[in-house]
Amino acid sequence: MTEPLDWRAQNLKSWNTRTPLHLASAFYDLEGWKKGACSLKPIEIEEVGDVRGLRLLHLQCHFGQDSLSWARRGASVVGLDFSDAAISAATALAAEAGLTARFVCADVYSAAAAVGETFDVVFSSYGVLGWLPDLDAWARQVAACLRPGGRFHLVEFHPFLYVFDEALERIVYPWDSPRESPIHTEENRTYADPETEVKLADVSWNHGVGAMATALLRAGLVLDSLREHDWMPCKLYPGSIEVAPGRYRIEKLLGVPLVVSIAAHRPA
Template sequence: MSTASEPAWREANRAMWDERVPIHAASAFYDHDAFLAGKDTVAGFQADEVGDVTGKRLVHLQCHMGQDTLSWARRGAARVVGLDFSAPAVEVARGLAGKLGYAAEQAAFVAADVYDARTALGGETFDVVYTGIGALCWLPDIERWAEVVASLVAPGGFLYLAEFHPLANVLDWGTGTRFERDYLSREPVVLDEPGTYVDFAAETEHNLSHEWNHAIGAVVSALAANGLRIEFLHEFDWTLFQHFGTLERDGGAFRQPEGTPRAPLMYSLKASRA
């Protein structure tokens, strides 16, 4: 629930996401029928890099409607917890968990801001702290995020992060060859656009949003400063959607045409606690 004291950016972002939840839940993009029938929504490279989660406790921060969270449960996690600041999204996630037959001890969903996760989760720690693609851009303070994340990682556990590359976020959306935004800026990109990525023509009322770009160095340094050891940092020359007009589909990915300069479009990292 938003309050009068809530920062304007968070209130606007929450209103934007809350309104889009029913659109997403009914969309072919998320295809809840296929998911309930067994579809796994965790990208293959993520499953490979995270490894076997059998018997592990996993928390998914900024989980939206919980499909990835529940996919990890299907992959053998003993307990999964999804957290999102959108109460309508959390209600959809709980509904999916119920339809799949998971008890609350196996799959729980919590409505809370990611910065409040430590308190909202009652101090619980996890073997795997997972954050899905397209999450970090909604947070203004990466240092505070890293502090929260580190507090959730149990001894011997790790954070796994997969994200759109911050360099790709500042290149022009037409060709991906020119800088159009400031890579190192801490100021938000403020947009006021109707629709949503599952239906650009959807009629929506709450269209104001605030997003931030976090440089790779800022992310890695923040995690290291909070006692996590970087196990790997991988950069990929492909992405999962038509980020630039020049990208060409290659199976389930999109890449720059053969012979053109390549830039990193996505990245992943693993950071562990001893």
């Protein structure tokens, strides 16, 4: 008999392994951030807007760089992630930068109970949904973390990107994975550090834009906007072309959406 898949333990192991490499990576440029550079990208800055005086929850916050960028912009921030390595690093980074923020180590599926308060803004971005098998349960947590009238902002890589093989040539994965058919991948490098060899085994699911929006609607949120963008704010793929400062397209995927952003709110 095969063992049931412990996707959470497997992914936690890989995120704890990635974290120290990411902290030291040129991709995250923590030294630049410590000198004042903002890690947030134009899409979320424009969509989330002025956060001064707002209580903001950052779900799947990794080591807190974006969370603390929101804190620098005046929000009162809580960050949540299931990686103990990431949350320790986030807490240390806040102290080093002299910023006030609370970081909570918990699974996103128990976010509401773990944070114990509601927020004006819940935010989550870039590489978050693929780790989650069940978007309905995720969206219920998002809704439960919002105060009535509070806003949710998701900025995520577009599912179009995730259907391809590594060479971006053949379609090998569904754009919307059934829960019972996760995608198993083994990698020798993390995206933020192409130099260091490291063994990573991940379990993930692709989610279509329709599934994202429908989960939020089923959780009782009202959709305010759903936008698709034909550029991404980082150089993640081979063949990336910088079409404007900080805006990248991918040579083999010109003319397709690379990022999706969704804004929704909890009815007052």
